[in-house]
């Protein structure tokens with residue numbers, strides 16, 4: 001059996017269908033096992049809900065154990081009284097608000113652009129069909145490129161603000177992360193930067209398909225480019241972070 005890579009799922013892009021490390025990922029293996037159990041239960045007319053509930057409870061217990069270990073290591077008391085919690089550096093709090101909000105705004109702009117311009121894709125489909133029938137150009141390749149660009153943009157749309165949020169989670173507290181490069185903030189920031197770069201390339205591809213929309217698309221491209229620059233400024237060591245599996249030689 002191939003060995004799992006510890007923590008690989010923490011800094012991946014959660015796109016398992018496209019991941020080359022599925023066989024070495026504990027989360028993927030667990031998801032597969034659950035699906036197999038549920039499918040087996042379906043066949044035996046058991047709805048599988050008991051197994052799912054048990055798995056959820058086990059996962060919760062494991063998460064609690066990890067949180068408690070972390071809290072103990074950092075001298076943090078896990079009770080509901082937060083009065084003695086250290087204040088977070090206000091400039092980091094402000095940066096978090098600003099960047100998470102910029103990530104959400106990008107998602108809103110994108111959503112709006114696709115709703116207003118849905119007709120473009122219908123027209124493009126007809127145009128491609130015509131070219132295909134007339135055997136003009138490599139339409140299959142063009143179609144694959146367009147579909148890929150759309151899938152990439154869609155996959156990272158809400159992933160970006162969620163991961164920005166996580167990148168700030170441990171930043172600027174008294175119990176700040178010890179490692180200057182290999183820490184959760186840099187790992188999360190790095191996957192945000194990767195997601196933004198892939199999204200930028202995909203938007204450029206969309207722009208090439210619809211050059212008449214360049215002015216509108218430049219706004220989206222600029223907002224993403226600005227977000228990328230702000231993340232790079234806020235997390236200057238992010239690119240140096242080695243993501244388990246993806247950036248390490250295994």
Ligand code: SF4
Nearest residue numbers: 012015016019025028
């Ligand atoms: S490492 Fe790969 S298989 Fe595992 S959760 Fe991430 S994308 Fe999915």
